[in-house]
Amino acid sequence: MVQAVLFDLDETLLDRSLSVRMFLLHQHARYLDHWAHVPLETFQARFWELDSFGYVHKSIVYRQLLEEFEIEELSAEALMREFYRECNEHAQPFAGMVETLEALRARGLKLGIVTNGQTEMQSLGLSVLGLNERVDAVLISEAEGLRKPDPALFARAAERLGVAPEACLYVGDHPRNDIHGARTAGMKTAWFPNSVAWIEEVERADHEICHLRDILTFV
Ligand SMILES: [Mg+2]
Numbered sequence: 001m002v003q004a005v006l007f008d009l010d011e012t013l014l015d016r017s018l019s020v021r022m023f024l025l026h027q028h029a030r031y032l033d034h035w036a037h038v039p040l041e042t043f044q045a046r047f048w049e050l051d052s053f054g055y056v057h058k059s060i061v062y063r064q065l066l067e068e069f070e071i072e073e074l075s076a077e078a079l080m081r082e083f084y085r086e087c088n089e090h091a092q093p094f095a096g097m098v099e100t101l102e103a104l105r106a107r108g109l110k111l112g113i114v115t116n117g118q119t120e121m122q123s124l125g126l127s128v129l130g131l132n133e134r135v136d137a138v139l140i141s142e143a144e145g146l147r148k149p150d151p152a153l154f155a156r157a158a159e160r161l162g163v164a165p166e167a168c169l170y171v172g173d174h175p176r177n178d179i180h181g182a183r184t185a186g187m188k189t190a191w192f193p194n195s196v197a198w199i200e201e202v203e204r205a206d207h208e209i210c211h212l213r214d215i216l217t218f219v
Contacts, residue, residue: 008172009115022090088125149181
């Protein structure tokens with residue numbers, strides 16, 4: 001029986017695609033003098049392609065953007081620092097996030113978040129979404145010194161909630177980092193496909209959801 005539900009953050013609770021688009025809208029406006037020849041939609045679309053769901057370092061993304069749009073006066077490093085510092089100020093939740101977390105808690109389940117990323121950036125996202133008050137444990141890879149898919153990070157999360165890994169359900173969007181990692185640690189898994197396609201060599205998740213509230217149907 002499931003006693004705890006653990007979540008990934010980006011593209012699982014936090015709608016990263018929408019959040020990044022909002023941040024880019026502000027960044028585009030801030031430097032309009034330099035890239036007035038690049039329409040906002042072009043800037044957002046090209047960033048999104050180069051970013052590859054967040055798996056490409058932003059120094060590479062911005063260097064490429066400045067080169068393609070032939071902008072010499074701006075520094076890729078400065079734009080990158082701005083991204084890591086400010087992007088999550090624009091964090092947006094997926095539909096049903098608050099209601100689902102509240103309903104799970106009302107059923108007496110423990111809740112946690114396990115995310116890869118920088119402590120400062122992820123902490124800002126958690127705080128903007130009001131998640132610290134809604135879960136019992138948060139594990140950020142940089143602070144923990146472990147990264148998903150390392151099963152040791154999932155095991156640590158279960159331990160922090162005082163629940164056996166076998167009694168945990170893990171919800172995430174990444175087949176290898178989330179589903180494979182959590183399963184290796186002994187957890188049940190639910191895939192929320194918002195970013196990368198399924199990776200064929202990875203064993204399928206126990207559940208697949210189209211909306212966060214779908215979790216309520218199997219716990
Ligand atoms: Mg994710």
